[in-house]
Amino acid sequence: MAELTETRERPTRAYVIHPDLGNSRTRRSPELALEEAIALAHALPAIEVVGAEVAKLRKPDAGMLFSKGKREEIGQHIAAAAEGEGAELVLVDGPVTPVQQRNLEKAWGVKLLDRTGLILEIFADRAQTREGVLQVELAALAYQRTRLVRAWTHLERQRGGFGFVGGPGETQIEADRRAIDDQMIRLRRQLERVVKTRELHRKARAKVPYPIVALVGYTNAGKSTLFNRLTGAEVMAKDQLFATLDPTMRQLTLPGGRRVILSDTVGFISELPHELVAAFRATLEEVLAADLILHVRDISHPETEEQAADVGEILDSLGVDEDVPLIEVWNKIDALLPETRAALRRTDARTEGVQAVSALTGEGLDDLMAAVDLRLAEALDEPxxxxxxxxxxxxxxxxxxxxxxxxxxxxxxxxxxxxxxxxxxxxxxxxxxxx
Known part of the structure; x- marks a missing residue:
């Protein structure tokens, strides 16, 4: 299967649906959840969003997800999208079973991708390192193993998506579960070799005992911009979900002269597919080994508290020690009104473990570095x-x-x-x- 960028002269027209189940994802506004889903779609250059809606559901239909009336209504919207040309792909912001996917594709006459599949596509498009590529392929196989509804000849490629979006369409299934399991075993062996190499690098760093400071946060919270500002690096930093996937580390000297390793990590997101949490556990080992965690928050986002809660849940699922000190970095204060920004700066002065900054303008970064220096000295308690x-x-x-x-x-x-x-x-x- 050729890569999407080679087989299509124009982006795939996509229609985005956020199913509102009422009692699920209660922390989130359905409208803001739909905005996030649209932003996820925009993260893939191969997709053009031509329509979107929140679809209210009282109870998911086991075979079709949506009720007959809602299904027909959405089908009309899909056909009318793009000035009557219709959408070619439907992105459902949530889990869709293989049976539901097959039935909805038949009913609407389009391809369908759920949230997990879309995030896998984004990760495949962005992974740069050998380890990242292997981890994404492993996660994609774990996802496909439960479905066996698509061909997986994409595994011969190093990167560029998995054929869920665009391409020539349905092909005959080329492998059964045994073949997929064999492929997963091969990928795990390759990944083990890559991980061993990284462990050797970590051990080499341990001989020069610099503390590790890990940046974590919701995707698009500004971690890479902060990383670049502090270290002078040139990590890709865009106003885009999952702009950074592969971990990047740089040495940084704090005001007191202490040298640390600053680590930029993949952004978290609500309902992160469990396949990716498992596959990227090795990449996130830098967080597990951290002496200090900087939780970068987009304090200007209307659901910053909900995003922070999602990050906390993922850190817990990764097994991050509760005793590891953490500083909340309230980023993007430049996007706030002057009086709100001033109030936040007063709050961080009174609140231990909080620093209000703008990675874009540099405001508050000197205070942040001083706080990092102090917290590390307290945490390491070196005589x-x-x-x-x-x-x-x-x-x-x-x-x-x-x-x-x-x-x-x-x-x-x-x-x-x-x-x-x-x-x-x-x-x-x-x-x-x-x-």
């Missing part, structure tokens, strides 16, 4: 010992490093070198000896 050291007059590099770390209590020049009185941690001593 400091006093020591004396003599450096040669020509050893300016290591002398400058000691001053940069803020560990020099005093120094005297003598004929045999520079005599320094130090107060440092065992970690700093080990770093110094490695210079």
């Amino acid at each position: 400091r010992i006093e020591a004396e050291l003599v450096l040669s007059h020509s050893d300016g590099r290591r002398r400058a490093w000691l001053h940069g770390q803020g560990v020099v209590l005093g120094e005297e020049m003598a004929e045999d070198g520079v005599h320094l009185r130090l107060r440092w941690t065992e970690r700093q001593r080990a770093q110094f000896e490695g210079l």
Whole structure:
């Protein structure tokens, strides 16, 4: 199966539906949930959204999801979309069983993709590293194994989607569950080799014991923009869901001289497919190994509290230790009215564990870095010992490093070198000896 970008000259016309079950996803406004679903669709360049609606459901129909009347009504909307050309794809913002998918596709005469399938497509389009590609393919197989309704020749490709969107349409099933299981075993073996390589890199970093500070948050909360602002990196940062998938790490020096590893991670989202949570557990190990977590929130979003709750649930499901210190970073204050922004800055000054910032303008970042420095010092609770050291007059590099770390209590020049009185941690001593 050729890649979507090669087989289609124009985007696939898509109609987005958010089923409102009333008692499900109670934290969310159906209208805002639909907006998020549309944003997910826009995250794929191969899709053009030509219509959308919230479909109220009293009770899901086991075979068709929607009742007959609602199904016919939606079918008319699908046919009338795109100025009468009709939609070619329906995106349902929620789970759809294989039976429901097959029946609705037949009833509406279009392809159908549920929320999990769409997120898998986005991840396939964005994954850059070998590990990311393997993890997405593994997640896609786990998803398809429950369905066996599509061909999966896409697995011969490294990236570019799974054929759920566009392409030549239905093809004959080319494999049964045994074949899919064999493919999953092969992918897991490849992934194990990649993970072992990353573990070696982690062990190498552990020899230079820099604490890990992990950025987590809802997708599009501004993590990558903050990461770039603090480190000078050029991680892709767009106003787009799932702009970053593969973890990125950079060294960062805090105001007190402490060096840390800052890790940017994949954004979370409500109802994240469990296949992806499992498949990306290895990628998110940086969060599990973190000494400090920065939970970046889009404080300007109308459902910022609900998004924060979703992130908390995913962190719990990953097994993140509750004792790991966490700072809430209230980002995007530049998008607020001046009086609201000022009020938030006053709140963060009074509230421990909260920092209001704008990664875009840089407002509040100095205070954030000072808070990170302080929280790490408290969390690591490293004992400091006093020591004396003599450096040669020509050893300016290591002398400058000691001053940069803020560990020099005093120094005297003598004929045999520079005599320094130090107060440092065992970690700093080990770093110094490695210079």
